[in-house]
Amino acid sequence: MSPTRLLAEQLIARPSVTPQDAGCIDLIAARLAPLGFVCEVIDSGPADFRVRNLWAIRPAALAHQAQDAIKTIVFAGHTDVVPTGPLDQWTSDPFTPTERDGKLYGRGASDMKTSIAAFVVAVEQFLTARPDAPLNIALLLTSDEEGPAVDGTVVVCNQLKARGERLDYCIVGEPTSVDRTGDMIKNGRRGTLSGRLVVKGIQGHIAYPHLARNPIHQLAPALAQLVAIEWDRGNAFFPPTSWQVSNIHGGTGAGNIIPGQVVVDFNFRFCTESTPESLQSRLEAVLQQHGLDYELKWVLGGLPFLTTPGSLVDAVQAAIRDVAGIETELSTTGGTSDGRFIAQICPQVIELGPPNASIHKIDEHIALADIAPLTAIYQRVLDNLAATAS
Template sequence: MQDVIELTRELIARPSVTPDDAGCQALIAERLGNAGFRIEHLPFGPVKNLWAAHGSGSPVFVFLGHTDVVPTGPVEAWASDPFVPSIRDGKLYGRGAADMKGSVAAFVLALEEFVAAHPQHRGTVAVLLTSDEEGDAIDGVRRVVEHFRASGQHIDYCLTGEPSSKEKLGDLLRVGRRGTLSGTLTVRGIQGHVAYPEKARNPIHQAMPALAELCGRRWDEGFPREGEALFPPTSFQISNIHAGTGANNVIPGACEVVFNFRYNPGWRAAELEREVHAALDRHGLEYSIAWHRGGEPFLTGEGALRRAAREVMIARCGVVPDENTGGGTSDARFIAPMGAEVVEMGPINASIHKVDEHVALDELQRLPAIYREIVEKLLT
């Protein structure tokens, strides 16, 4: 499986910081085109998306991934150039090694080997890649799904290679994710001199009691909701507060607060929005909120894909995977509403988004066979 290492190295060497694909998808399209896949490029705005499919009809099995990576941070903090792949101590280092160019390379190898061994397989096997997973996720899989709905393309099974493993390859199978809802709250006050607060209205002071209420609330208490026990608790987190003119003797005229919900299937974005507005209204604030609905929660119940993935992980990794819904979000949140069974399985995630990101060579070399066998259980 040396080829998966070389392909991962080729992908790492392309500095594809969101939303720049930097030629990753062209490289993959050429390889899969030579293997007999139908290639369709689906660019939206500055984002590149690739759909490569083999076979026809149902069931449709899709590998889902992204070619973009997060920024490196200070390059001088890395032991080696983050876009010059380096092998040390049995690990491959470079930005995207684990998240998720190693998985993407393994997809390609698995697909090439699968269609070579089963040229007349039943149904359709495909890969969907985007360069907009680490960013705003507006013109990536979200837009591709809109295109699919319009064109009648359906998906039955979807496996995304997000780095899900904790300590050993295969020890975790992600079967769902919480939803995500972000808001930018602007509380308006009246600017004035700090020595004359009676002539001003401090939006920071006004916002604090309302924010304390939102932060302190146990959002799932008193709401017995379906699926709640399978998910981490709904969480409200403030990520930024900004106010002030730069002078310490001026009461600002406005305060901006950026916050996010991660919520389980008991909630919907519209319900949470109403709850926030009600709390702010109770405190008499003059405010506005710009909302961004990042995606509703999903859960894949026991089915053909979940069983196949579990069986292969037990056999190939020697561990019974923890099947859970933790973590952040992924592009799987856009595929699940199409009615697809969706799971996530990939390398150890300990180094993702960090300095000196890496993937263990032995894990990387085992991934193509794992992915291929899951497809074989469903399409042969």
């Protein structure tokens, strides 16, 4: 059994349903400490939702070169997994790693415990071959990525920023590939901005509409206008910003009452052509134009980030080409990731991991054939970045 698969199975066997870590971070720290990593466990959050985070860094062993001239690469990921769903629908126990038909089954196999295992083994093999490489190497792990994500990576990033720590490159191990490891990487993600709109009317009997004010009727023209707006046209890396309504609720359930209010939940997935402030002001201008009596609460889930082709993208593309023999596709599609937090303190962030077709599903799995290339690609990225730093 390969060392990456062995470590991945040890991690999968730990039932780390968010925000639980179930000992994963302690296991990783024990592997990193003998390599010279300084491992700092940062716990955060209330007692009933305690989150465990790990910041581990190994400074380059170069006495003749100033540390501030050495680049730092971070491998980032999460040890927590989503709930299993109905256990009786799994072919095998989700926390018992099981090989079947050339695949490794278990919750977290693809998202993203195999990536974490590949991080560790790639670093071990790289440092065995090049113990004096001119790179600072770090790992940032959390048990709060699949949950609210308020006590995880963002907490570590804020601490690193307060200390003045400089990060140069980051690879997030999210499952980004489609058919085989390395065929797609994410070099950015859209931002997410949510809102809850409450439009107020006057409740009354449906037979006496002149004595009431129907907020659904008042909202309808504004809603139609918002649906038709072109918020931006996107750019070479991002699709246009999208505005979508996710929920509408109005009424008491009775068929003879005009409701007193209507509640609308909506979300922007926005690119770098728009800002949260511009989207907020444009939407509220429409509401005011229609004379609505409303309350609106906003939640900014994350800013967009983009890493244009440069030293990190070049190193990753070359590594995938050398190991897998394919030209990777750059993409910014999909939801959010913890890359949105890291990008606030690190100028170059990409996401690279195994195929994502089974993530969050019953019988989550990774093809055994995808494990070795993932480790090799991570190691080759280290080789490529070290070569440019020498």
